[in-house]
Amino acid sequence: MKISFTLNGKPVSCDLPSNRRVVDVLREDLGLMGTKEACGTGECGACTILVDGIPRLSCLMLAAQLEGRDVTTIEGLSKSGETLHPIQQAFVEAGAVQCGFCTPGMVLATTHLLSENPRPTREEIREALSGNICRCTGYQKIVDAVELAAEKLTEKGETA
Amino acid sequence: MKRDALPNQPRPLQIGEPIPRADAPAKVAGREHYAVDYYAEDMLWAGVKRADIPHAVFRGINSEEAEKVPGVLAILTAKDIKGSNRQGVARKDQPVLVDDRIRHRGDGVALVIAETREALREAIGKITVEAEPLPGVFDMEEALKEDAPWIHEDHPGSNILLKGHITKGDGATAFETCTHVVKATFELPYQEHAYLETEAGWAITEEDETVSITVSTQTPFRDKMEVAGALGLPMDKVRIIAPYCGGAFGGKDGITVQSLLALAALRFSGRPIKMWWEREESFIASAKRHQARCRYRLGADATGRFIALEAEILYDTGAYDHLGGAVMALGLEHAGGPYRIPHTDLKAWAVYTNNPVGGAFRAFGVAQATAAMEQMVDRIAEKVGRSPLEIRRLNAVRRGDTTPIGVTLTTSTGIGRCLEIAERHPFWRKRESWKAKAGPFRKRGVGVAAVMHGMGYGPVIPDTANAKIELTSEGSFRVACGVVDMGQGNAHTFLQMAGDILSQDLSRLELVLPDTAWTLPSGSASASRTTYTYGNALIDAANLLKERILKRCADLWMVTDPKELALVPGRVRHLPSGRETTLAEVAAFMDETERTTVAHYRAPQSPQLPDLEPNLRLHGIPHVVFSYGVHIAGIEVDLLTGAVTVEHYLAVNDCGNILNPQLFEQQVQGGIAQGLGYALMEEIPVTEGEMKTVNFSTYLLPTFLDVPDMEVIDAGGNEPTGPYGLKGIGEIPTSGPLPAVANALFDACGIRLERFPMTPERVLSALEGNRP
DSSP states (O other), X not given: OEEEEEETTEEXXXXXXXXXXXXXXXXXXXXXXXXXXXXXXXXXXXXXXXXXXXXXXXXXXBXXXXXXXXXXXXXXXXXXXXXXXXXXXXXXXXXXXXXXSSHHHHHHHHHHHHHHOSSOOHHHHHHHTTTSOOSSSOSHHHHHHHHHHHHHHHHHTOOO | OOOOOXXXXXXXOOTTSOOXXXXXXXXXXXXXXXXXXXXXXXXXXXXXXXOOOSSEEEEEEEOHHHHTSTTEEEEEOGGGOOSOOOBOSSSOOBOSSOSSEEOSTTXXXXXXXXXXXXXXXXXXXXXXXXXXXXXXXXXXXXXXXXXXXXXXXXXXXXXXXXXXXXXXXXXXXXXXXXXXXXXXXXXXXXXXXXXXXXXXXXXXXXXXXXXXXXXXXXXXXXXXXXHHHHHTOOGGGEEEXXXXXXXXXXXXXXXXXXXXXXXHHHHTTTSOEEEEOOHHHHHHHSOBBOEEEEEEEEEXXXXXXEEEEEEEEEEEEETSOTTHHHHXXXXXXTXXXXXXXXXXXXXXXXXXXXXXXXOOOTTTTHHHHHHHHHHHHHHHHHHXXXXXXXXXXXXXXXXXXXXXXXXXXXXXXXXHHHHHHHHHSHHHHTHHHHHHTOOTTEEEEEEEEXXXXXXXXXXXXXXXXXXXXXEOTTSOXXXXXXXXXXXXXXXXXXXXXXXXXXXXXXXGEEEEXXXXXXXXXXXXXXXXXXXXXXXXXXXXXXXXXXXXXXXXHHHHHTOSOGGGEXXXXXXXXXXXXXXXXXXXXXXXXXXXXXXXXXXEEEOOOOOOOTTSOHHHHHTTOOOSOEEEEEEEEEEEEETTTXXXXXXXXXXXXXXXSOSOHHHHHHHHHHHHHHHHHHHHTOOOOEETTEESOOXXXXXXXXXXXXXXXXXXEEOOOXXXXXXXXXXXXXSGXXXXXXXXXXXXXXXXXXXXXXXXXXXXXXXXXXXXXXXX
């Protein structure tokens, strides 16, 4: 079926089987490798994307569900001319990245959290990101990174 | 490969600074290409039919229906393999595809190649296995019985892959002289690595008949030999390219998809072929931390001084060696922990069964031994009436002492210092008041564990690295790194070392990731040896290049003493005059061969225990350099549900001099988190060789809500043989959490479990007075 949606700020139209998983559409059909798949069953959060600003698991979404939506993947987070979004920069500086396979999903989940709650406590950060699994870091530096990102965005007077 | 530069880092990299990782910007932007991220227009998919029978004589497959699936191009079996069809690091006992015998449910019996992933899945589902079931062996004690079915007919004598027995002093007879003796058994679970990037790669047979395999691996150079041997290819016709792994933790130390991909690529020359295991397949087919049974007896005098230790450790290595013999040997070497014990009798076995394969996993056999030993130490402390830290301080090894296997410690030995720091820490000193604040129906406890971990391959296998660094014609430096970065950050550390020596910032440093065609053999990313061994080689290569650049520049400027010259970012400066030239200009005055330096390093190998059984020495006993640590866990137990939450965690570490505090903390925190999973929730129940938890819905991993903020303390060590004084940090943190939490559970509630992890069910049952 023909599907039209907005992807990282640009309109996209493609002809896809309606039951194709969104993670496959992004990675295989559109070449956006930043969205990772790690469990395929919605348990780990690695494939998180933003759909109308809300974190969604792209391994559990079908292509037809994209119709008319506004989709952001990790590739679309930073504004043009900006190397990294302040949240991404905070992940780098805080040492929140090790193997990096969970990172795109973590960053997008953080984007949503900070858009709703610009100065979350550490407990609120842990709760909000608890659907995203990281096997490398022990999470502490990711919590540090989200706090740092919140500071950066507040300083800039921006929201996520 | 050009790395994304960090905008805020114009200054030269220096050792000791918490510089954010050079690999992070590309990863955080989703630009880093892992092995799973390669796709091509005419790409084929390959996948494996698994036996799903634990033990059987293999007769063949029926693939008639599968061949009819549109898009299926080929179904290959062992008959299509021209080489030995055997893989393995020590003992080559694992087939690429089963030819004679099915030995565990995850064995591959056929390789399917299809146009699409959908066709691949459908075809695999339609293949049936023809086999004559054999009685299975699913328990280690059963496997050791004389009448047990043999799992490897060609392995002489029994199902014992490898056993070790080491005694020291008077051995077990010394228990007669002990005032206090404690005895216990510990059952430790399988642990799944659960790297987020499952086993994956792609391969292509090039026009010159080279099979190029891009794969998520810890061992590119060993893979090359394994693939060549198993498939009967000349060594120079196999090339392995190893991008950053999406996690590995030991699980990619050895062959996963490599030979299968190569087999498919040979059949469809010129076409890229991809393989990517789904999570369930990753559980079923990959090696895990060995489940283990430990029987311990520890004796002390009236003051708590250890006199005698007896240990028997059984490691279930499942159907294949993988690295089971080496895992067992390292566990045996560390069976008695970092203590002075004059009399020991230590035994360990790696046992073949028809269970899932046991293999390398961060802490490599030491996690199991430490889990047991550290709980024994607490039992003695309780009997003697001394605090857990006091008893450890009383018995901790110092340099010059011998370890429980009788090896004299000749290198930096910081366990004493770690214990002193832990004892002075406010959380330890004020623990009683913290414990008193538990709410209703809750109890708090504080537990300790001391840890020790040997680095490298041991006395026989050459533990070597070969570094290569190049001054490019643009005047930047390219470090060719032959050892994988699976996420632990060694790639960045190498740049930081090169940057320090050559006074360059990150924008002038590039890293070439392992590729057997370009980088030099440097061993595996494993055994806590990666940064130590490659780092030592790189320091020599970078110093050699620096000297060469300065000498050439001195010649150009007619300066007699090159010491008057210094490298600064992008330039060489004549210090007396301030005159400068760019590195690109210097490069132009050097021949291409002069602009590259290489250096070889071999880690120290122990001359001790010369009479030890040669096979145990081959498998790694004894080591020379050890890291140390002390962990303290503060837990709260919900008496109504049995749930244990970790509220406080502290780890004091002697890992030599710290080159980058941020990366050091990453390793310790991540290791603790995996250890807490091992302590509290990670478990794979196995019945008749069948795993009951093969996805993340049933195999529980620690989340943000299960791991507390941790305090990571550097005890300030220095190891003269290490690069800038460093020792290995990768594995040691993983061994501490299970015993620290178990000891805290006893401190809180007076209960000790025999079977782990400490799930709410087991804790509640023990609280109700049932046998653990």
